[in-house]
Amino acid sequence: MSAAPVPPLPVSAEAAAATGAGPGNATGTATLAAAPRPVELRLLLKPPPPRSSWRLVLARAGAMCTVELQKLRHDRTELYTRAVQPALWLLIFGETFTRIRAIPTGGIPYLDYLAPGIIAQSAMFIAIFYGIMIIWERDSGVLTKLLVTPTPRAALVTGKAFAAGVKSVIQALVVVVIAALLGVSLTWNPLRLFGVAVVVVLGSAFFSCLSMSIAGIVLTRDRLMGIGQAITMPLFFGSNALYPVDVMPGWLQAVSKANPLSYEVDALRGLLLGIHAHLGLDFGVLAVAATLGVTAASLLLGRLAK
Amino acid sequence: MTTAPAAGDARTEAATAGEPADEPALRCTDLSYSFGATKAVDGLDLEVAQGEVFGLLGPNGAGKTTAIRAITTLLPVPAGKITVFGLDCARKRMQVRRLLGYVPQQLSADSGLTGRENVELFARVFDVPRSERRARVDEALTAVDLTDAAGRLAGTYSGGMVRRLELAQALVSAPRLLILDEPTIGLDPLARAGVWDCIAQVRAGTGMTVLVTTHYMDEADEHCRRVALMHRGRIRAVGAPSELRAELAAQLGADPERVSLEDVFRHHAGAGLAGADRPDEGGDFRDVRRTRSTAARLR
């Protein structure tokens, strides 16, 4: 079977139809095909020039964000439905506990104290969803195809993490508006608001990477759903989002100290309410957590490709 | 095992300038991959010449998708097993990926984005400069005849349209090797013809190499210059469809006009399926049995 002559390469649809007239194609699919459209391929003849490493990572992050924003533009439902829960927290929990005055907040109304915690919470819920999303993308072939592009895994994960951050910032804006409507006096200083955006992006980058890392370990959507449910509430309650660390029992204080969400909330309180916060420490912890998260998720992403 | 590829035509030579002319578009050497105890690919040897349309055929579970996932760098394989235009898939991952266009077995367009946005994403992740992105995306959409539907969400597309959209996604980066895993699965005859029409046109225009798997033997016979029959992780026969048909006809003493590629497929794969429930049956005896059964069918 090695020396037999081979028919020439068919160079057009007609040629293919002409040379392939064997007994196998009695149905004659080629005759059903419309006459070939004349297509002029100019640009598709040469591959685009490769980018250098750091610009490549930036470009991928940009691409992932663009996709996220495009999806949000086509379907805003998620934006509205995700606004319901924070609104309820502020409206019911916040208003009630403002009246009860059971939680020591250092002199500010409880609703004000709660608002940054709820911003961090809703950002975290969005980010935690990314693990489920990446498994869904794996199952649907979208991720598989992206993994066959010149995109290092770290760049893909960084892109996703940044996209989670951008989506969270949009969500945070919605919560800020709701809080303002409920009479919370937040800062409108653009520099501080920019700081808020950075904090939310870093926090969401960490939580999305945490979730994508777990996705890389458990590999199926059902298991991840269960784990996602099991970790989000402890992360939320084991932080200073609802109450100050001082009123917690010792063991919970320890949990809160190890929980990046606490640092996110602390920074948000400092920036939005102008109360005392450990901004340097908060930014530092969040940046380190995000970096570790990206590293872990990149290492585990390969398991999803298999 | 592999047939020496005939020299490509002038168009192919011109289009592939830049790659070493003597390297095949794809070469797999003794490639194996296991999922736990399942040997999905078991000593695969394959060579695809530059510019040809090559069909990888085989029954369900033969290992076609696994082989393709190894070639597309999705599965980890040792160095020296797979080269694409002479580049080792294990060592030069990024460079290999820049040469590949890939359409996976399942429909994989993002349903929450429009057709255009789906193609744009791939233009972005292949580093198409912003200045030519729009024009390039337009060209890819035109090539697959989706210009009119480009503004609609991909979720509203029919199966045939999604497949053509995926082709546009793969084409926007001007790949040198286009890998299509069952591109016509689940499509009606018109949509199938439409997909093949797109492939043929783009191949004619660019001279790119195409590796395709399909379960439709008539399609393989019509559109592939060479095919390989894969069964249980290995290549059982390789050559031009006409050549394989003639070979089987000669072996059976049948009229070559009456032997179809489907008969060749049955001959190489069907017997294996029948033999699966009698593992003790010797290879030689199985050969005789399947030759008899193929001959009986053709009489």
Ligand SMILES: Nc1ncnc2c1ncn2[C@@H]1O[C@H](COP(=O)(O)OP(=O)(O)OP(=O)(O)O)[C@@H](O)[C@H]1O
């Ligand atoms: N992710 C996986 N985990 C475990 N086993 C797998 C996995 N993927 C494939 N297999 C097994 O490997 C073998 C080859 O599968 P593969 O998908 O490559 O076949 P195929 O030729 O593409 O079949 P089809 O024509 O049905 O697409 C099968 O036995 C399959 O069950």
Ligand SMILES: [Mg+2]
């Ligand atoms: Mg398959």
